[in-house]
Amino acid sequence: MNPLHPKKLLHSKWTKVHVTNKLKHFSVIKVAYDEDENVLECIIRAEMNAEEFTINWRNLKDTQLWRQGWK
DSSP: OOOOOGGGOTTOEEEEEEEETTEEEEEEEEEEEOTTOOEEEEEEEETTTOOEEEEOGGGGGOTTTEEESOO
16 A cells, blocks of 8 residues: 555656556646545646546555556
8 A cells, every 4th residue: 555645645646557558657736625625636647648637546545556656
């Protein structure tokens, strides 16, 4: 499990374990919080083509899906 705190999400870098469409490296570009500071939305951007995706930020904790940093 990747250690991850919701406050540290923005601008973090991630490597996808199973590459899809040659997209491997991603950065978190936007995190939206509610008034209780719970994450409402997390948007990542592929570094190869700047395509953006909305994901569940908790999936980043799964080491079978994501590695922290660019590897």
